[in-house]
Amino acid sequence: MKKILIPVLFLVTYCNRVSAQAVQKEIDSLTLQLQKHTGQDTARVMLLNDLAYAYYVVNPDKGLEQAKAAAALASRLSYTRGLATAFSRMSVNYWAKGQDSLAMQTSEKAIRYYKLSGNLLGYAKALNNRALNHYALENYIAAIHDHEEALAIFKKLNFPLGIQNSYNNTGVVFLALNDYPRALDNFLKASRVLPGAVTSAQANILANIGLVYKNMKTYPKAFSYQQQALKIYQSVGDQQGIANSLGNIATVYDLSHKDRQALVYYQQALTINRTIGNKAHIASDLTNIGVLYHDARDFSRAEQYLKEAVALYSETTDKNDLSEALLALAANEEKRPGTRDRAGLVERLQKASLQAAEAGGSPLRKSEALEALSNTYEKAGRFQLALDAYKKHILLQDTIFNKAKDQEILRKQLEFDFEQKELVTKAEIQRQKMVRQAVVAGSAVLLVMLGSGFLLYKRKQDAVNRKKAAEYKATVAETELKVLRSQMNPHFIFNSLNAINDYIAKNDKETAQQYLVEFAGLMRQALENSHFSEIPLADDLDFIRQYLQVEARRLKNTFAFEINIDPEIDTENTLIPPLLLQPFIENSIWHGMAPKVGTADGLITISLKKKDDLLICTIEDNGVGKVTDARQQTAKRRSFGLELTESRLAILNEKKQAGGQLQISENLNGKGTKVELSLPLKMAF
Incomplete structure (x- = not known):
């Protein structure tokens, strides 16, 4: 069964992440100050904004409430800088809730008001926020442009945390694009901004470097960087960071086929996440552990962990991971030994997985659920x-x-x-x-x-x-x-x-x-x-023979076929793009042979010969040729396969500066079709 590996990707904004307890302490302090400060002035706006930012980590709904109150008061006071900060805080909290469109709208307003207020640092921070929103919406070029502009301002203002975050977040964008060299370059630049710093931000960067090496399958380096990140998280008491690093280390062990070590680290991460109370992280650990037990054929334990994961995911908005956990549970149920019929339960779980994937909007999750359902239906x-x-x-x-x-x-x-x-x-x-x-x-x-x-x-x-x-x-x-x-x-x-x-x-x-x-x-x-862009001609001809045999059987052997090869052609040494001839043969079968109802004299002839530096491929049939009357309109519709082949030929000609040509002749002697395709002759050796 496919492993479910969910490593954590860090995106930081402008401050070092602290523990949930420290955040709550800050919230309590700010709330007390707000209660004591009864004046409706700019100082109250600043307190509301600070409280809104503190809340985004633990309770973004409360954060939005404080930010909106700050915006309303700032608007009444015509306090432009406070209004800009309020919209920035709204953006951060919407981003934390995963409401990317609203986060984008409020970050745009923050940028506009920061410009009006002349607050250059705030403007750069708002650009960073908008870049995070662009990233969430997969507008990667826009995200990089915003990070570049923010980085230039942070450098001008000599603001190290901003410089560090800009490099780190730019690296995250390149990581999403699988551009590992540029991602690594940005993460390393981020790590050098505050060398020797023992902060959660520095640990985040090291963890991201570990993710790059994990994706590159350089597991020893990935393991080393995740361990370095773990040590820093432990030294600063960042419990969520510790749990994330333990999960990342477990993932590296899992990918290295060291299941026992992976299980130990997943269990440690689960223990910490249960203490923190983050349902999504708990469910992720439970899913990974369940999959490990499934692979070890301990189906009862796997079911226990996967059912708990499904229950927790059902309480969150994370529908895509819920779909994955349901599919894992279905696969586990299918493999469990026993006499009772499990097909009905497996099908229900797979349908629930598909429903969750549709709610989450992930094409990959929907595709996996549909493939599993297809297999279940076929077995039944x-x-x-x-x-x-x-x-x-x-x-x-x-x-x-x-x-x-x-x-x-x-x-x-x-x-x-x-x-x-x-x-x-x-x-x-x-x-x-x-x-x-x-x-x-x-x-x-x-x-x-x-x-x-x-x-x-x-x-x-x-x-x-x-x-x-x-x-x-x-x-x-x-x-x-x-x-x-x-x-x-x-x-x-x-x-x-x-x-x-x-x-x-x-x-x-x-x-x-x-x-x-x-x-x-x-x-x-x-x-x-x-x-492969090119395969031996012998392999392509073998595929064509099998394809023609299958199609001849489907049409009750109403046609025969011949493949004639010039003796001068070395089929093992001659290279040809795969599936280049198949659409023309398919066209002969579907539009030439299939309409000849009640006859058995159909013939498709495929000929290959050398001419100078060209390979001449001819496909000829004695089918119905051009159709007339009521079927004339249908015949005018071009085959999608032919259009693709013509496009491939055009690109090949442009790329290789070649003179490949395609000629299609119809209505030969009142019937049949002839296709002649000339390609540059290319040899493997």
């Missing part, structure tokens, strides 16, 4: 329900991949932007140096040389910029190519699932099961091939 022989659930699962997988693709392109865009900034900065430094030399020398000759040198430098920089732009364009093209390759899989899957659906509709369960087995083999090969 409910093939139509299994098929429907699997289709939805595949659609969500495509959504998840597209999101990952968007993040990859965004990461490349950020990388390109940073490189351009470095070039501009270096050019500006060089220009200023040359100007100073010209002023000191005061020589017309030097001025002429300066002009010539600057012109040459500009030309060189233009050439560098053009090269960078070309490299970036190539990177994006490669990413787009990966996307198109990945989209071929759902396209192929849906057509095959429709065929299975046809058998199910006809109540031909035996054939449907046989087709499912063959389809699974095809899918495994298609997925394996999709990881």
Whole structure:
């Protein structure tokens, strides 16, 4: 069963985190001061704002109440600075509640009022808050821009905590983008701002560095940094930090397959989190422990921990983790030995997991729940329900991949932007140096040389910029190519699932099961091939043969096929993009062979030959060719697979500066279709 690992990601604002007891002590002190101060003046506004900030850690609803009271009083007093701070405190408390849209709205107001009041430090802090909101809404470029602007102000004001937090939070954004080198660079810069500091903020940074190494699967370093963070948390008495670090260390042990050590640390984290009373953290520890017991085949203990986790998550707003815990509980129930039928309970848990995922809005959680339901339906022989659930699962997988693709392109865009900034900065430094030399020398000759040198430098920089732009364009093209390759899989899957659906509709369960087995083999090969930009021609032809055999059986052997290969072609050594020919063959089957009802003379011929430096691939059939009359409109609709293939070919031509071509001839001698695809001949050796 899939491990549920929930490491903690730290986002700090402007002060060191302290224990819950210290926060409550501060709240009590501020409340007492507020009760004694009865005047409706600016001092009361400041007290309300301080109380609102103290509350965000333990009770953001109370924090919002105090911040709104501060805003109302500041507005009556025309106290702009106090009003700016009040909106900033609202933003922090909305952020703590996970209400990102409201947090964004109030941070925008805080920024506007800080500008009016001339409070530069407050303005920078509000920028940091808005960046956190951008991060929560996955607007990563906007988050980085706000952090950069805030960082520049913090440096100008020589405000170390702000500088440290800006570097740390920028690192968190890059961590979300899987840009580990830049994330690590920012975390290390943050750790050097206050070297030797023994604070929770410093521990947070060390823990984040540990997360980078954990994601890079460099587990010894990840373990070392989490231990360093733990020591600092222990020295300052930060109980939540201690619990988080223990959980992170347990995660590293878990990923290193050291289950016994992982269990010890998860149990320690659970003990502390129970004392603190954080339900979400308690439930996370319980889930991880339950999964460990499940993997050790101690199903009774696993059930005990997972049921408690589900109960706690149900009391929180964390629907996505509730979905994960329910799915783990269903998987555990399914594996438990016993004579009673557990299928009904497993299905109910999986449906509850799906419902929670839909409430939480996580495509990944919904996809996992649907896949589990599909397997349960298939085991019960409910093939139509299994098929429907699997289709939805595949659609969500495509959504998840597209999101990952968007993040990859965004990461490349950020990388390109940073490189351009470095070039501009270096050019500006060089220009200023040359100007100073010209002023000191005061020589017309030097001025002429300066002009010539600057012109040459500009030309060189233009050439560098053009090269960078070309490299970036190539990177994006490669990413787009990966996307198109990945989209071929759902396209192929849906057509095959429709065929299975046809058998199910006809109540031909035996054939449907046989087709499912063959389809699974095809899918495994298609997925394996999709990881590569190019595969040996022999592998692609093997896939095509299996695909044609399956489709011929589906159509009651109403067509035959031939594959003719030029003897000069070394199929093991010739490389070809995977699934490039399949859409044309599919088109011949679905639009050429399938409409020939009642005949058995269909023939699809696939020919491959060499011509100069090209590989010529021909797919020819004697199908119905162009349709007419009532079916004319249907025929005009372009195949999605053909469109994807044409897009792939266009990108390949642009990337490799090649002359690949596609020609489709219809209505040959009154029937049939011929497709000729020419590709640059590429050899593995």
